[in-house]
Amino acid sequence: MIAAASVAAMLSVTTLPAVAQATISRGPRTADGKPNLNGIWQVLTEANWDLQGHAAAAGPMVPLGAIGAMPPGQGVVEGEEIPYKSEALVTKKANFADRLKLDPEVKCYLPGVPRATYMPFPFQIVQTPKFILISYEYANAARTIYMEDPGPAPVDSWMGQSVGHWEGDTLVVDATGFNDQSWFDRAGDFHSDALHVVERYTLHGPDMLMYEATIEDKNVFTRPWKISMPIYRRQEKNVQLMEFKCVEFVEELMYGQYRKKPAKQ
Amino acid sequence: MAKRLWMATVAGAACLSVLGWAAPPPKPAGYVPPRTADGQPDIQGVWNNATITPLERPADLAGKAVFTPAEAAAYEKQAAESNNRDRRGKDGATDVAGAYNQAWFDRGTKVVPTLRTSLIVDPPDGKIPYSAGGQKRLDAAAEYARLHPADGPEDLALADRCILWYTAGPPMLPGPYNSNYQILQAPGYVAILVEMIHDVRIIPLDRRPHLPGSVRQWLGDSRGHWEGNTLVVETTNFTGKSRFHGATENMRLIERFTRTDANTLTYDFTVEDPATFSKPWSASIPMTKSSGPIYEYACHEGNYAVPGILGGARAQEAATK
Numbered sequence: 001m002i003a004a005a006s007v008a009a010m011l012s013v014t015t016l017p018a019v020a021q022a023t024i025s026r027g028p029r030t031a032d033g034k035p036n037l038n039g040i041w042q043v044l045t046e047a048n049w050d051l052q053g054h055a056a057a058a059g060p061m062v063p064l065g066a067i068g069a070m071p072p073g074q075g076v077v078e079g080e081e082i083p084y085k086s087e088a089l090v091t092k093k094a095n096f097a098d099r100l101k102l103d104p105e106v107k108c109y110l111p112g113v114p115r116a117t118y119m120p121f122p123f124q125i126v127q128t129p130k131f132i133l134i135s136y137e138y139a140n141a142a143r144t145i146y147m148e149d150p151g152p153a154p155v156d157s158w159m160g161q162s163v164g165h166w167e168g169d170t171l172v173v174d175a176t177g178f179n180d181q182s183w184f185d186r187a188g189d190f191h192s193d194a195l196h197v198v199e200r201y202t203l204h205g206p207d208m209l210m211y212e213a214t215i216e217d218k219n220v221f222t223r224p225w226k227i228s229m230p231i232y233r234r235q236e237k238n239v240q241l242m243e244f245k246c247v248e249f250v251e252e253l254m255y256g257q258y259r260k261k262p263a264k265q
Numbered sequence: 266m267a268k269r270l271w272m273a274t275v276a277g278a279a280c281l282s283v284l285g286w287a288a289p290p291p292k293p294a295g296y297v298p299p300r301t302a303d304g305q306p307d308i309q310g311v312w313n314n315a316t317i318t319p320l321e322r323p324a325d326l327a328g329k330a331v332f333t334p335a336e337a338a339a340y341e342k343q344a345a346e347s348n349n350r351d352r353r354g355k356d357g358a359t360d361v362a363g364a365y366n367q368a369w370f371d372r373g374t375k376v377v378p379t380l381r382t383s384l385i386v387d388p389p390d391g392k393i394p395y396s397a398g399g400q401k402r403l404d405a406a407a408e409y410a411r412l413h414p415a416d417g418p419e420d421l422a423l424a425d426r427c428i429l430w431y432t433a434g435p436p437m438l439p440g441p442y443n444s445n446y447q448i449l450q451a452p453g454y455v456a457i458l459v460e461m462i463h464d465v466r467i468i469p470l471d472r473r474p475h476l477p478g479s480v481r482q483w484l485g486d487s488r489g490h491w492e493g494n495t496l497v498v499e500t501t502n503f504t505g506k507s508r509f510h511g512a513t514e515n516m517r518l519i520e521r522f523t524r525t526d527a528n529t530l531t532y533d534f535t536v537e538d539p540a541t542f543s544k545p546w547s548a549s550i551p552m553t554k555s556s557g558p559i560y561e562y563a564c565h566e567g568n569y570a571v572p573g574i575l576g577g578a579r580a581q582e583a584a585t586k
């Protein structure tokens with residue numbers, strides 16, 4: 001019985017046309033024949049704590065105990081080290097030392113690119129031939145990838161301007177037009193407004209995306225450098241993005257000093 | 266476009282507590298919208314719902330449901346002059362608050378094409394039908410706001426706090442500026458990117474159940490389906506903190522999106538909340554095709570309004586002690 005089933009399975013695979021087999025291995029397709037990236041996705045990595053490899057460590061808030069500790073991560077940077085210019089490395093270290101005050105995530109600011117991808121929150125891709133919307137649960141951040149180049153970014157912004165094209169089955173996104181405000185992680189890794197990110201999204205089967213981002217910023221790094229990580233499809237029945245409108249959660253932190261009566265802590 | 270770019274770049278939380286309300290739509294029979302690849306009526310594109318038609322019928326237009334063309338032209342002229350008048354006063358507060366003119370606003374210049382005098386189409390008097398209980402709560406909230414205009418951030422408008430803009434709703438009403446939306450459709454979903462404040466409404470079309478009642482969200486929880494060429498969206502699970510015209514968290518919203526011609530998306534909605542309104546009420550607003558693009562409005566990141574308003578209130582108290 002088992003043998004018969006195996007043979008049947010083998011037969012059904014071997015009788016599929018080559019094109020169909022390739023499609024199965026590369027994942028689903030949209031009506032216009034592109035890899036279908038639609039869905040709700042999330043990373044399983046500690047990159048948001050530190051892109052580079054790091055051991056677990058205590059967090060910056062004593063009352064949070066283990067809840068606030070930094071989970072360990074093997075790192076997502078190709079070649080381990082981010083190639084900082086020497087003066088920029090000083091800034092990164094100062095950023096980390098003062099991260100409770102300086103990390104834009106603490107204040108619920110927009111995450112920028114590529115950090116939006118590996119925040120520990122899901123995001124949803126809504127793919128159409130001309131525009132690909134990525135809606136991030138964190139801080140209701142959003143970006144639209146233009147599949148037709150609209151020309152240079154009209155203004156610097158947190159999420160930048162994203163222009164995409166397909167290279168075979170890989171979505172390649174060229175992101176420019178950033179301000180100098182966002183960080184790459186909670187470790188103080190930063191950039192200037194000269195940031196240029198090239199992202200590559202490639203389906204590996206229906207439920208996994210390989211993500212690569214090449215980061216270039218002549219003001220901060222000695223050369224372009226690359227991160228990569230898998231992104232997984234959220235599998236729960238009826239999964240949906242929910243609200244993480246964190247502005248409300250940081251009002252006491254940011255404006256508590258202006259209250260008529262101080263809030264009870 | 267240059268003005269829009271400038272507006273988006275300013276990135277400060279608008280110090281506006283004023284609402285701009287907007288307009289209704291034409292329904293040419295027989296328009297057949299194009300279809301998306303998966304067979305949905307295609308409502309994609311960048312849309313704008315700015316209009317000078319108010320949500321509720323103004324008192325001086327009581328009994329008049331529809332303008333004549335001449336009356337509409339006169340109303341538009343008057344609105345343009347009113348929006349653009351110099352409001353600046355001699356003292357600091359009214360100088361700052363009055364410094365907004367047409368250079369800032371983008372409320373539109375036209376009444377809705379139906380020439381209705383209110384966006385509300387039902388009840389026929391164009392007024393929100395508050396129940397006695399709803400009116401009582403609204404009055405109490407207004408009295409509290411009068412006594413406590415700026416004790417803490419919770420006392421300020423959601424737009425000033427960069428939590429929720431008028432255009433996001435839901436329902437999605439025109440705001441003072443940037444009343445822009447981009448709609449995208451993928452199999453099983455309609456997504457609405459609201460320019461203010463980069464809110465995205467992703468509406469599943471698969472008839473799944475709503476989130477549990479214990480989950481409450483600023484934008485509620487939306488479910489959609491197509492009835493012919495009309496996208497019908499039901500939204501529940503609101504938070505009581507949004508207080509849309511005094512509504513409670515039990516508000517139920519039905520929105521209907523119909524592309525009535527190539528450049529018009531007719532947006533109708535009905536609001537139900539028995540604790541606040543004596544009966545459901547409905548409005549109709551035309552959304553007009555726009556060339557875009559949608560800009561990033563990083564409201565919270567540039568919010569000088571909240572510390573300014575609260576800090577100003579504390580300084581004022583200290584000065585009068």
